[in-house]
Amino acid sequence: MAGGGARTAARVTGLAPSAIRRMAVGAPEDAIDLALGEPGWPLPAVAREALATVSAEHGTLPYGPNASRPELVAAVAEVHGQLNGIPTPGADRVMVTSGSQAALFALFSAHVEVGSTVLVPDPGFVSYGSLAHLCQARAAGYPLGPGGVLDADALVATLDAQPDVSLVVLNHPANPTGGVASAAALASVAEACARRGAVLVSDEVYRELWVGERPAGLHEAAGPDAGIVLGSVSKAYGAPGLRVGWAVGDPALLAPARVVHNAMTTAPAGPSQRAATALLRASASVLEEAREHVQVRWETAGRAAPGLLARADTARGSAGRAGASAARAGFYLWLPVPDDVAPADTTDFALRVRDTSRVTTVPGDAFGPAGAGFLRVSLGGPLDDLTEGLGRLAPWCEA
Ligand SMILES: Cc1ncc(COP(=O)(O)O)c(C=O)c1O
Known part of the structure; x- marks a missing residue:
């Protein structure tokens, strides 16, 4: 029972606040935050200029079209086509949303039947399970390969073992593991979802944040009709606070999701749409700079805590190409806890580190049972924090 005798809807009870929020509550005041999953480099100049232009205008600030401003839709379409080597999608194939989070909400609401099953990566981004729960569906985790890479055979086996799968989510590069997907694995999963009539949603919000080797994308690997691909200005474009994201794919799948989003x-806030349009129009340079920021962060991690990087690289099976020369995707270090910490004690361990050494991470089991025994360490934030935070973390985990 909530206050005043009001009842909380059953589909909401059971949803816990995110682990990131739980780790923040009660943290020492001077704790360094390596838990937040957002870029810590400055908002690119083109976005700052667009926001300044809006604020200098003398006039109304209208809602704008439900489908968002046509020039933003066109910019998303053009960049999506270019980045995937496919023809520029039509406007009916682009749904602009309030962050990719709202695209997920709208797509789940539109396509996940009550009582059906949603396949989510284990470990995986916590919202997928929460959204399945909100739709009164069952989230079933599918296992990932070493280093969190997409294991198509394991996913298809999970799919074939479930009677009523409404939707399958892929996330690559992955939060929290940084794992990627090969083009062949993506094509194979797309084929299996089409065969089973499950909607395939490929969350690719970290895709352009690569170092060394650009990861594959679903539409690039399997064509523009293979599922819905999600993107966002929040990670690679350095602008999480704008709250602009998008979904691209089959117009028939997007149409009911648009109704939910509306x-x-x-639609996203007008000034945000203007800034997002500017970012997308400057895509080539903005993404190149973002990759430089990410590369600097991995190099900083390598200098500040080489033992941590080596430990994470060994666990992800990249011992051959570890350290500075390893290919990286995204900005998360997926770090095994020390050998003498039982996987079931991951959260206790993360809290001990937080309270003793004043550095906050996310315990891996927050992302699913297979995440037990790991910490997610975000390298995305300010560089000084990163050096200091990793320095505090290193003595706990380098063994
Ligand atoms: C894998 C993944 N997908 C989607 C989102 C949501 O991003 P946004 O709504 O800011 O686009 C996040 C945010 O952390 C994420 O990590």
């Missing part, structure tokens, strides 16, 4: 929030 009911929920109409």
Whole structure:
């Protein structure tokens, strides 16, 4: 029972606040935050200029079209086509949303039947399970390969073992593991989902943040009709606070999701749309700079805590190409806890580190049972924090 005798809807009870929030509550005031999953480099100049232009204008600030400003839709379409080597999708294939989070909400609401099953990566981004729960569906985790890479055979085996799968989520490069997907694995999963009539959603919000080797994408690997691909200005474009994301794919799958998104929030804020358009139009340079920021962070981690990087690289099976020369995707270090910490004690360990050494990470089991025994360490934040935070963490985990 909530206050005043009001009842909380059953589909909401059971949803816990995110582990990131739980780790923040009660943290020492001077704790360094290596838990937040967002870029810590400055908002690119083109976005700052667009926001300044909006604020200098003398006039109204209208809602704008439900489908978002046409020039933003066109910019998303053009960049998506270029980055995937496919023709520029039509406007009916692009749904602009309030962050990719709202795209997920709208797609789940539109396609996940009550009582059906949603396949989610284990470990995986916590929202996938929460959204399945909100839709009164069952989230079933599928296992990933070493280093969190997409193991298509394991996913298809999980799919074939479930009677009623409404939706399958892929996330690559992955939060929290940084794992990627090969083009062949993506094509194979797309084929299996089409055969089973499951909607395939490929969350690719970290894709352009690579070092050394660009990861594959679903539409690039399997064509523009293979599922829905999600993107966002929040990670690679350095602008999480704008709250602009998108979904690209089959218009018939997007149409009911648009209805949900309109009911929920109409469209992203007008100034955000203007800034997002500017970012997308400057895509080539903005993404190149973002990759430099990410590379600097991995190099900083290598200098500040080589033992941590080596430990994570050994666990992800990249001992041959570890350290500075390893290919990286995204900005998360997926770090095994020390050998003498039982996987079931991962959260206790993360809290001990937080309270003793004043550095906050996310315990891996927050992302699913297979995450037990790992910490997610974000390298995305300010560089000074990163050096200091990893320095505090290293003595706990380098053994
Ligand atoms: C894998 C993944 N997908 C989607 C999101 C949501 O991002 P946004 O709504 O800011 O686009 C996040 C945010 O952390 C994420 O890690």
